[in-house]
Amino acid sequence: xxxxxxxxxxxxxxxxxxxxxxxxxxxxxxxxxxxxxxxxxxxxxxxxxxxxxxxxxxxxxxxxxxxxxxxxxxxxxxxxxxxxxxxxxxxxxxxxxxxxxxxxxxxxxxxxxxxxxxxxxx
Numbered sequence: 001x002x003x004x005x006x007x008x009x010x011x012x013x014x015x016x017x018x019x020x021x022x023x024x025x026x027x028x029x030x031x032x033x034x035x036x037x038x039x040x041x042x043x044x045x046x047x048x049x050x051x052x053x054x055x056x057x058x059x060x061x062x063x064x065x066x067x068x069x070x071x072x073x074x075x076x077x078x079x080x081x082x083x084x085x086x087x088x089x090x091x092x093x094x095x096x097x098x099x100x101x102x103x104x105x106x107x108x109x110x111x112x113x114x115x116x117x118x119x120x121x122x
Contacts, residue, residue: 021047021062023073039081042071056092063088064106074104093118 023043046068053059066072070080077084088101090112096119099112 023047039071039075039083042068043073046071046073056090059090060105063090064104066104066106074106087113091118096121 021044023040046065047062050058050062050065053062062073064074066074066076070078072081074088075081075083075085085104086102088105090099090101090105091097092099096117097115098118099115101110102113103110
């Protein structure tokens with residue numbers, strides 16, 4: 001089997017990448033992929049246009065972005081892309097929390113449908 005371990009720095013050190021974004025394609029493994037990754041390539045390119053997120057709202061702004069009308073990060077069915085975002089999950093290790101959204105988290109008033117602790121505190 002093939003695998004890749006990618007370390008994300010815990011500390012906001014400008015010389016280190018302190019976030020990680022993955023969009024349905026291999027970023028590190030050198031292997032063949034399914035054909036027609038147009039949407040994944042476009043969405044990855046769009047994420048790279050944002051500055052590194054510094055807080056939760058910055059992450060939400062990236063995950064809910066729909067600037068690219070053909071292949072938005074937050075997907076809805078359209079002629080160029082027949083898939084849609086089923087849910088958005090935000091893992092906040094510093095707050096010991098995972099939030100799950102079933103609507104675009106960028107929209108005003110949208111709250112997580114469920115949230116839970118990563119680790120139970122004694």
